[in-house]
Amino acid sequence: MRPNIRTEADRSPEFARWITSLPGAEKIKECMHCGLCSASCPLFAYMDHSPRQLMHLGREGFRDDVLGSFTIWLCTSCYQCTVECPRQIPVTEIMYALKRRAIEEKVYTKHLPIPVLAREFRRMVTDRGRISESWLVMKLLLKTGVHRMFGMVGLGWDLVRTGRFSLRKETIRERADLAKMLEAVGSDAEVVS
Amino acid sequence: MKKLAYYPGCSLNGTGRAYDESLRAVFEALGEPLEELDDWNCCGATSYMSIDKGKAYALASRNLALAEREEADLLTPCNACYLVLEKTRRHLADSAEMGHRVRRALDAVGLSYEGDVRIRHPLEVLTQDVGEERIKEAVKEPLKGLKVAPYYGCQIVRPYATFDDQYHPQTMDRLLKATGAKVVPYPFKTRCCGASQTGTLPEVGLHLVYRLLNEAKARGADVLAVTCPLCQFNLDAYQSQVRREYDLEPIPILYFSQILGLALGIPAKKLGIDRCVVSANRVLERRAAHAA
Numbered sequence: 001m002r003p004n005i006r007t008e009a010d011r012s013p014e015f016a017r018w019i020t021s022l023p024g025a026e027k028i029k030e031c032m033h034c035g036l037c038s039a040s041c042p043l044f045a046y047m048d049h050s051p052r053q054l055m056h057l058g059r060e061g062f063r064d065d066v067l068g069s070f071t072i073w074l075c076t077s078c079y080q081c082t083v084e085c086p087r088q089i090p091v092t093e094i095m096y097a098l099k100r101r102a103i104e105e106k107v108y109t110k111h112l113p114i115p116v117l118a119r120e121f122r123r124m125v126t127d128r129g130r131i132s133e134s135w136l137v138m139k140l141l142l143k144t145g146v147h148r149m150f151g152m153v154g155l156g157w158d159l160v161r162t163g164r165f166s167l168r169k170e171t172i173r174e175r176a177d178l179a180k181m182l183e184a185v186g187s188d189a190e191v192v193s
Numbered sequence: 194m195k196k197l198a199y200y201p202g203c204s205l206n207g208t209g210r211a212y213d214e215s216l217r218a219v220f221e222a223l224g225e226p227l228e229e230l231d232d233w234n235c236c237g238a239t240s241y242m243s244i245d246k247g248k249a250y251a252l253a254s255r256n257l258a259l260a261e262r263e264e265a266d267l268l269t270p271c272n273a274c275y276l277v278l279e280k281t282r283r284h285l286a287d288s289a290e291m292g293h294r295v296r297r298a299l300d301a302v303g304l305s306y307e308g309d310v311r312i313r314h315p316l317e318v319l320t321q322d323v324g325e326e327r328i329k330e331a332v333k334e335p336l337k338g339l340k341v342a343p344y345y346g347c348q349i350v351r352p353y354a355t356f357d358d359q360y361h362p363q364t365m366d367r368l369l370k371a372t373g374a375k376v377v378p379y380p381f382k383t384r385c386c387g388a389s390q391t392g393t394l395p396e397v398g399l400h401l402v403y404r405l406l407n408e409a410k411a412r413g414a415d416v417l418a419v420t421c422p423l424c425q426f427n428l429d430a431y432q433s434q435v436r437r438e439y440d441l442e443p444i445p446i447l448y449f450s451q452i453l454g455l456a457l458g459i460p461a462k463k464l465g466i467d468r469c470v471v472s473a474n475r476v477l478e479r480r481a482a483h484a485a
Contacts, residue, residue: 023288042385046397074397077239078385079351083359092352099243113393121240125252129234133207137392155430158470164208164430173232177302178255185251185298 006062016061022097024090028059037081037091047071051081051091058094067107072098073114100188113144126182129172134165194322197313198230198265200256202274202422208430209271209422211465215450216270216315218464222457223323223331230259230267236277239388250291251298253281258304266311268318270450272421276348279312279355314349315450316364316420317356325371333458335373339480341452342379342414343369344405346424350383359383365449369418372456377412381405386424391431402427403439410444415476418449429470445473 020026031052038050048070049057058066066072072095081091099118102108108115120139124131141152159165172178205213220227233256235241241249256278260267269275285292286308299306319328343365350359357364362383366376386405391398406428409417419425429446436443446469454464455477466473 042387042401043390043397046394074390074394076347076385076388076390078347078388080347080385082352096239096242096246100246103244114389115243117389117393118240118243121238122244125235125237125241130206131203131235131238133204140392154433158430158433159208162468162470164210164468166207170203170206172234174302178234178252180302181251181255181298181304182248184301185247185294187248188246 006065010064011061012063013061015063015066016059018101019058019066019094019097022094024088025094025097027087027089028055028094030087031055031059031089032087034086036084036086037089040080040084042078042080043074043076047074051095054098055089055091055094058098064107066098067102067105071095072102073108073112075099113140116140116143126179127175128170129175129178130170132166132168132170134159134167135169194318195311196263196265197227197268197318198260198263199227200230200233200260200267200269200274200278202269202271203235204271204422204426208426211468212270212422212425212448212450214463214465215448215454215459218459219450219454219457222454222459223327225323227268230256230263230265233259236274238273238277242277247291247294249277250281250284251295253277254285254295254299254306255304257282257285257310258299258306260310261306262304266313268313268315270315270420271423272346272348273423275312275314276353279353282308282310282312283353312355314356314420316349316368319453320364320367321356325367328368328371328453332372332456334456335484336452336456336480337373337484339374339452339476340377340413340415341369341374342377342409342412342417343382343449344379344386344409344417344419344424344428345382346419346421347383347385349420365418365420368449368453372453374452374456377409377414379409379412379414381408386421386427388423388427391427395434398427399431399435399438402431403435403441406432406435406441406444407439410442414444415480416445416447416452416473418447418452420449432471443471445469445471445476447473 035052038044038052054071075095079092103115201213217227237249237252345362369376387398387401451464
């Protein structure tokens with residue numbers, strides 16, 4: 001296990017520059033550590049680093065700690081931290097940027113189903129323009145371990161019984177246009193390695 | 194009132210179809226039948242934004258462009274769609290760089306977006322445009338004796354408070370009161386339901402759901418009223434799993450539009466009441482018997 005001590009050698013000045021250059025995130029430099037982001041976070045109790053710690057680690061450039069943190073995957077984007085922050089740090093949007101970079105650099109915890117969900121979601125939307133929920137869940141279960149399916153049998157039956165389970169593949173009419181649009185918008189310049 | 198293009202979103206076509214059914218029935222009963230936005234696409238939700246920002250904004254903006262072509266505002270019932278579309282609308286106005294990228298992408302398929310579309314939630318339209326007075330007049334079966342905990346979820350009041358108070362939203366409370374129901378104080382009104390964590394990290398998600406349900410019970414609510422298909426799914430479909438872990442009596446989870454529909458005298462079948470996993474029938478029958 002890695003000792004819980006960080007030295008200058010663990011810091012990445014590039015990462016510190018990147019995180020503080022995200023839209024609105026220069027405000028991280030003004031953080032006064034009041035901890036309202038952490039205190040208001042409904043997922044706080046399950047996190048390895050609190051939102052306050054994560055913002056601080058980020059501005060100091062501790063790239064591996066931040067991108068490897070469980071915290072960014074626990075964030076549900078409820079925006080409580082964002083509205084509470086007296087320094088107007090856009091914590092939730094920074095969490096999104098961290099998720100994007102962690103996926104891009106493939107440094108997230110393996111077997112964590114959340115990035116898999118994000119990728120399967122994107123694939124379905126890119127192909128068809130809409131999400132067919134039942135198919136998405138089945139794909140997720142197949143990719144993250146069929147053993148999880150057994151626990152879902154009861155839930156699946158409840159949805160069938162109430163007419164909420166559908167195997168119809170939802171699709172938009174102008175699929176080709178959507179693909180063309182997504183191509184034309186280009187890829188994000190903000191993810192620089 | 195400017196024309197509204199109804200944007201149901203993917204969930205209202207799937208697990209949240211009772212929300213779609215009840216909204217259509219309620220708006221029709223109030224003389225404002227809904228017209229669906231032609232060929233709308235998925236808003237991208239939180240997942241797409243976690244992967245690619247530019248494509249996420251382009252995806253959402255196609256819906257804004259389609260609405261603008263129809264000279265309409267968007268009526269967006271799902272909390273997640275509501276926020277994504279509102280965030281996109283603001284970002285395209287504020288960020289010259291993103292605005293340029295997205296407009297170029299829209300242009301590639303013959304679409305355009307000038308910025309003339311508002312994103313509206315049914316709670317806002319029903320309280321502001323239709324108005325409680327008209328709703329009160331349309332109530333045929335007052336829901337006297339029904340105790341409701343109003344749960345708004347997060348993304349219609351955060352980070353933007355567009356039509357209601359960020360900490361103490363009131364629009365759903367007012368609509369529920371117009372039906373004759375009793376609204377119980379519910380301090381967890383805007384607390385997160387756990388979103389997709391119920392599926393991805395069950396022990397975390399189920400605990401968040403438990404706290405919301407338990408609080409509603411403790412406040413004496415017969416039912417919880419919701420405004421979001423994901424909140425409804427978490428609180429309703431995962432309730433039996435929550436009850437396996439925690440000591441809790443069942444509580445039905447209804448969309449506010451279903452409750453409104455019942456008060457307007459619309460048959461339960463048309464409102465999708467039977468689509469609740471935790472059946473609402475007993476609670477509703479008991480109330481009716483009590484009121485009679």
